[in-house]
Amino acid sequence: MSSALTELCRYPIVQAPMAGGASCPQLAAAVSEAGGLGFLAAGYKTADGMYQEIKQLRGFTARPFGVNLFMPQPQYADAAAVDVYRHQLAGEAAWYDTPLGDPEAGRDDGYEAKLAILRDDPVPLVSFTFGCPAKQTLDALKRAGTLTVVTVTTPDEAQAAQHAGADAVCVQGVEAGGHQGTHRDDPAAGSGTGLLTLIPQIRETVQLPVIAAGGIMRGSQIAAVLSAGAGSAQLGTAFLVCPESGANALHKQAMTNPVFNRTELTRAFSGRPARGLVNRFMREHGRYAPAAYPEVHHLTSGLRKAAAAAGDPQGMALWAGQGHRMARDLPAAQLVEVLAAELSAASAALALRSAS
Template identity: 35%
Template sequence: MFYSRVCEKLQITYPIIQAGMAGTVVTPELVAAVSNSGGLGTLGAGYMSSDQIRFAVRAIRQLTDKPFAVNLFITKEMQMNEKQVEEAQHLLQPIREQLQLETVKQTVQLPESYKEQLKVLIEENVPVFSFTFDTPKQEEIELLKRQGIKIIGTATNVAEGKVLAHLGVDIIVGQGSEAGGHRGTFLGKEQDSMIGTTALIPQLVDAIPHIPIVAAGGIMDGRGVVAAYALGAEGVQMGTAFLTCYESAAHKAHKEAIIKSTDQSTTMTRAFSGKYARGIQNAFIEQLKNKEEKFPAYPIQNALTTEIRQAAVKQNNGEYMSLWAGQASPLAQIEEAQQIIIRVIKETKETLTKLQSTIYK
């Protein structure tokens, strides 16, 4: 019933991928719990150092012998505009004062290159590598393939899907605009690629039939899985659904915001990181919504707001945290990761049975 090329390629039982949510949210315990339950757990390693990634990968391997993925942000080197950085710091200063932070220093600490992170994944021979924000070089893709590592890319439009297909990825995640967290757009303006999951998936499927498509964005239960399959997808990627599980290290304020959210709670913002992302509206987003375009691109703006976000966490102040969540966040439940997989599979079967009895009455 759940056979798909996604299951076959990844050697998993159920076509459910836990999204690689970067930051401190995803723990080795969460990754292992999803993989042990028949899905594909993913370590969101975008902000981790090489040493942290190595440690986490080895911790995951202590907890599971099943396939798992590691997700990286692919960012190319960019020139820093000192004047733009100074203006951004000026715009952020009132928020720093509200959180009782000292006046910001002029230096900006950018994250480690993805190339160093990728070296660790190859050395540790991780089963699956997934990426977003841009694409690795062709020679890097080929090196991963020679190692036997399966590769998953993210597309927010058909043109990106075709680029990923040309690179030779094994699976493409079609990220609809309903999805929580950062947009994976790497071709054109992010605003032009806010395509909903229902519209995006069948177009990707038709344009790239030789590569299995995984649907992401707004999928929280078995109804979403059935809908994704009806659109031609061969699997689903779920992020927000796992944010509120017991194994998630999301802050208590983040989990509470998701549980209390409504269908109108989330919005798109680039104020936190310089890249559009979907999260629950709060004071930070509200105060900067008319100034977003003045901020530098990712990862510079992300570095400028790091201290603010860290202070908000320490002060238990959800109004200044990045509360990433998708549009279907009200469907989130508090339960173990294993129970999410069991429930979603049960709901999928029930939905299919209900559909068959309705259609063939």
Template identity: 45%
Template sequence: MPDSAEVFDLTSLRVPIVVAPMAGGPSTPALVIAAAQAEAVGFLAAGYKSVNALAGEIDEVVASGVDAYGVNLFVPGGPARDLGAVLRYREELEPVARRYNVEVGHVVEFDDDAYADKVDLVISRRVPLVSFTFGLPGESVVDRLHGAGIAAVATVADPIDAKAAAAQGVDALCVQGFEAGGHRATLSTTAEPSQTSTIELVREVAELVDIPIIAAGGIATGAHVDAALAAGAVAVQLGTALLDSAEAGTKPTHRAALRNSRFTETVVTRAFSGRPARALRNEFTDRYSPLAPAEYPQLHHLTSPLRSAAALAGDPEFLNLWAGTSFRDSDFGPAAEIIARIWSQTAAARGLGS
């Protein structure tokens, strides 16, 4: 079985930037390919996709000649703990459904997002990097990945979870601070996310583990990258900074909201999916954050048709506008140019050649 020296080495990146997996549309093969053009590493987001759809995206990336890329998997939890709470929340959502003349989504007691089949797929395709969110892969999955020469990355938002992940033998940690947009990387649905900043969390985790750290959360400028590397990260992850890039699959309504002066702050809410996630504050977050039970993916399925209808209507007030705290630094343009600009700023700050 290969050891860690035989799998992808994140410390070898000339441009130590990772493009975040962003489920629900923003992550595309084109974005991964653009990252490679900038000598960075991009991730496909397997969440909410069928196995066949994910296979097609992997094929597209490989066919382009990219040999350094990753896939992110959602680790499933258990069935709903309180279906009554889910049903009550469904009733609360009816006014939004009537607004768009659609039905609230069906109640789904359990959904594993085809996790086992997706693990089999990434192993059969020998994807260089596989990361895990919402849970840890377990030693048996890590061993299987290593057996195929694949590096395993665990996404964590807490020092205790970081130690647990390292003990399972993962090759690197994606350490997510409170500034991060989208879903927080808590390992349980009910856990409340930490308020620790990305830089401070990287420092704390670096003292506890001896494996590479990718810093994630609020990173959108060269100064942010410089601070994260100085704190002990070997690379940084860009997500929100690339939401408006040309290659991202971000919905037009979402793109426009990032530039709309109407939206001035982000909030962490369970309203859209049941898991805590950072989004632009809008009418939906104001109305439903206090009502949302900690039931994922049940709430995701309930709100899915509402979010789709809001996007179709061009209505940002009822759409999940995932965004980190540095959303104002996101920019439109080719992703490779955005990455190159951020790295050039970093290199200048660190006295390096770009």
């Protein structure tokens, strides 16, 4: 990675910004204090909510951190398909005794208001998901002293990020938990590319530093993505189960619960492909969910909250990467230390093999 990015943290370990509550100030501060790079997720929050979390995080640590923004989404969903899905979910609304949400509740996630705050009161790093910002947006953040990262899932998306002036790309493999950060949700595009294949493809396409994301749970995997050309590794599921994480306790428990033994990409909860633990809701509704984000997200938001309140993980969005069974219930600082030690051991073993 470029020196500006490597100077943000002691170890090449980035805590992924997990929207929905997991990436709270307590978790981000613990990771940054331990030598990694903590991240706040501004997605699904108001601009003021994001600002309050930034202030809280600054009260916990003076170390650098990042903030992730969701890009506004174009209007391309089929309204009739969304309405059909609404009718299919009527039984869920009755079961959880809660109304379905308004699919037209908003498309931009407060994007411009959040950008205004981040320009006026800069943070060390801002990353973007679900698209690439305009060049003038990235230039304005750069003038404010902020480094910028764009999440990409293909070489073409990486080229767009380089053209717009991003400082780095977060290369997301198909193994990653949560939403696929594609710039456009194309149902005909296929399921995605594995991380160790995607990193060299993008390194041969653009000259930007790479943060690798997707299924990484051990220091040896960090060593592997560094050997493939990444400058650092971003881990989400690995940090989700930490006590500092703001994830629901049921979500944390499900990571290693043998009842939930596999993950799949699904549109069932949000209308965009996202990887989660296969549960009843996903099995019953995944095949019928339309490509309609954020309409489906708004539609199911109340159902997911009601399922959590009822203690029912079968109705929750249990986002998880493919390596979820390797999750370790450790304090975030200890996890950073363990990952760093594993990385050091794996790197030393690799160097020894190369020298022999």
